[in-house]
Amino acid sequence: MATREEITSGLGEILEEVAGVNPDDVAEGKSFTDDLDVDSLSMVEVVVAAEEKFGVKIPDNEVQNLKTVGDAVTYIEANA
Amino acid sequence: MVAGSRIVAMGHYQPSRVVTNEDLTKTLDTNDEWIRSRVGIAERRIADTETVADMATFAAEKALAASGLSAADIDLVVVATCSSIDRCPNVATRVANKLGITAPAAYDLNTACSGFSYAVGSADHAIRAGAARHAIVIGAEKLSDVTDWSDRKTAVLFGDGAGAAVMSGVPDGEEPGVGPVLWGSAPDKGDVLRIEGWRPYIEQEGQIVFRWATTELAPFAIEACRRAGVKPSELAAFVPHQANTRIIDGIVKRLGLSETAIVAKDLVESGNTSAASVPLALSKLIERREVPSGAPVLLFGFGGGLTYAGQVVRCP
Numbered sequence: 001m002a003t004r005e006e007i008t009s010g011l012g013e014i015l016e017e018v019a020g021v022n023p024d025d026v027a028e029g030k031s032f033t034d035d036l037d038v039d040s041l042s043m044v045e046v047v048v049a050a051e052e053k054f055g056v057k058i059p060d061n062e063v064q065n066l067k068t069v070g071d072a073v074t075y076i077e078a079n080a
Numbered sequence: 081m082v083a084g085s086r087i088v089a090m091g092h093y094q095p096s097r098v099v100t101n102e103d104l105t106k107t108l109d110t111n112d113e114w115i116r117s118r119v120g121i122a123e124r125r126i127a128d129t130e131t132v133a134d135m136a137t138f139a140a141e142k143a144l145a146a147s148g149l150s151a152a153d154i155d156l157v158v159v160a161t162c163s164s165i166d167r168c169p170n171v172a173t174r175v176a177n178k179l180g181i182t183a184p185a186a187y188d189l190n191t192a193c194s195g196f197s198y199a200v201g202s203a204d205h206a207i208r209a210g211a212a213r214h215a216i217v218i219g220a221e222k223l224s225d226v227t228d229w230s231d232r233k234t235a236v237l238f239g240d241g242a243g244a245a246v247m248s249g250v251p252d253g254e255e256p257g258v259g260p261v262l263w264g265s266a267p268d269k270g271d272v273l274r275i276e277g278w279r280p281y282i283e284q285e286g287q288i289v290f291r292w293a294t295t296e297l298a299p300f301a302i303e304a305c306r307r308a309g310v311k312p313s314e315l316a317a318f319v320p321h322q323a324n325t326r327i328i329d330g331i332v333k334r335l336g337l338s339e340t341a342i343v344a345k346d347l348v349e350s351g352n353t354s355a356a357s358v359p360l361a362l363s364k365l366i367e368r369r370e371v372p373s374g375a376p377v378l379l380f381g382f383g384g385g386l387t388y389a390g391q392v393v394r395c396p
Contacts, residue, residue, distance in 0.1 A: 039118060041326055044291045060288045 028070035084256025091142025120325025124239030124351030136220035160195025193383025195355030201261030239351030243359025259308025294330030308392035316375035
């Protein structure tokens with residue numbers, strides 16, 4: 001089972017690859033759109049990549065609830 | 081007996097009025113950078129007086145002239161459209177009448193943005209069955225009629241236009257130029273893309289459509305190639321529905337095309353023209369002689385329904 005730190009760092013790698021985000025900026029309190037400048041379509045790409053990386057299903061209706069990196073970490077931790 | 085069908089010639093028509101992203105900023109809170117980075121569109125053509133049937137006719141007229149056939153040879157007219165406000169007579173008979181095609185089988189088909197590949201598949205089946213000899217297949221849309229011009233989420237996306245193909249039977253012993261159609265739908269996702277009610281405007285859940293298109297469609301496109309006996313790496317060009325460059329890139333990433341394959345990105349100058357997008361883009365590739373005659377091209381449409389369809393065709 002991955003720790004929250006490991007999930008955050010994994011998300012950092014994904015965010016760097018699909019949206020060009022500096023992984024050093026990725027922290028639990030950061031908002032995907034407001035702080036990391038991830039647009040709505042890149043967010044979908046992040047979700048798809050996270051599903052694969054963490055072996056978790058993130059349904060369409062859940063994506064809008066993932067406002068911050070911490071929201072995503074919590075969801076992945078609970079559902080992986 | 082016929083072995084199948086082939087596309088003999090193509091033609092297209094777009095209205096003369098160009099609407100740039102900059103033009104849209106005069107009435108909408110949007111900007112060029114946002115539209116280009118999210119969608120990939122720089123400008124679109126918007127009809128003033130032309131109807132769907134007018135644009136369909138102009139495109140078909142060009143395709144017919146390039147085919148060397150005459151109106152009297154045509155016995156099937158199929159029009160793919162989801163935006164024709166005039167319901168009856170249907171668009172296909174209007175086109176036939178304007179072109180002097182006197183007694184064709186003539187019908188419209190609505191599978192939204194996948195319409196052209198559905199229509200090519202239907203015409204191919206009719207020709208194979210002996211129900212038609214020469215067909216005109218058209219994708220034509222006036223999406224400006226069903227666009228809410230005050231909604232910045234959708235108004236930046238769409239355009240008007242038409243593209244047409246003339247299809248003929250291929251005699252036994254010769255290689256067909258239209259591969260088997262791969263067609264289908266995901267009706268349970270239908271509510272994420274709508275043109276409903278009165279008066280109808282296009283609405284969509286962009287994230288869900290984007291996810292579906294970028295994650296679920298590539299296997300169908302690959303299957304369309306397999307059915308035609310062509311490897312994706314052997315395709316000379318890929319002409320997908322022109323909705324969003326990021327959707328196109330997402331599908332391409334999973335296809336396994338060769339480095340030299342052309343990927344149509346006509347939406348940059350045309351916007352999303354739904355059923356017209358694939359024939360418009362293909363017709364322009366042919367007009368610019370970017371694809372050699374006989375080379376395999378994968379057409380793949382997807383959109384409202386949600387529906388999808390594709391086939392490998394040989395470039396006329």
